[in-house]
Amino acid sequence: MSLDDDLASWAADVRLRDAEAAAIFERIVSTPVPEAAPRLDPTWWRGFNAGFTARMIASTRPARRVAA
């Protein structure tokens, strides 16, 4: 027997059998998938950022005028 033959025999012993793989698959797909957490619409963040930026700019203008 060559090393390759020995390795092939060893690998055949170790390798996951199709039946085992199928049983694992069945266990996984029967697991309920958690519902996705509710998320804000991406456009909400765009609007929020734009509004926040506009307010920051507006709120600092009077201070600059006073400083001048």
Next chain:
Amino acid sequence: MSREAEFGRLYEAQRGAVHAYLFGRTADRQLAADLMQEVFLRVWRHLDAVIGMSSDRQRAWIFTVARNLSVDAHRQVLAEVGVAQALVREPARLPRPASTAVLAAERVAIVGEAIRRLPEQQRVTLSMATVGGMTSPEIAAALGIPAGTVRYRLSLARRALADALASYDDPKEER
């Protein structure tokens, strides 16, 4: 394609490589199967995100999860059995074989024991090549290392196994 069918396609494409990788990391067939189940359970839970990735990123994602889980499992084993017992044991002295079939079985046992004693990187690479049936470039892509490194590790591993078999064939020969 249904969610289950999408998952099944990914599972069939990757399960052999993942189990071989986890066997290489743990040197324990059943633990590798348990960890593989955990890896693919995470794929199942995050399937929408994983499906949207390129195949390279999918593989990288799956192997990152597998690596993290095997590290956690290794820590747990060390905590449970103690560091001393987790170290590699001496191979058992086997009686001389009586027949060809027994000889073959004992050679496989010697190879298995020698593989268990390999440095982890070599064992992972050898396991992915022989158990997972992967080529050097495939292993390199999965592990994120150069293909030349994979070939080097394979050659070191094979040399160690050949030495173990030579010692078995001729017990006087100590290498």
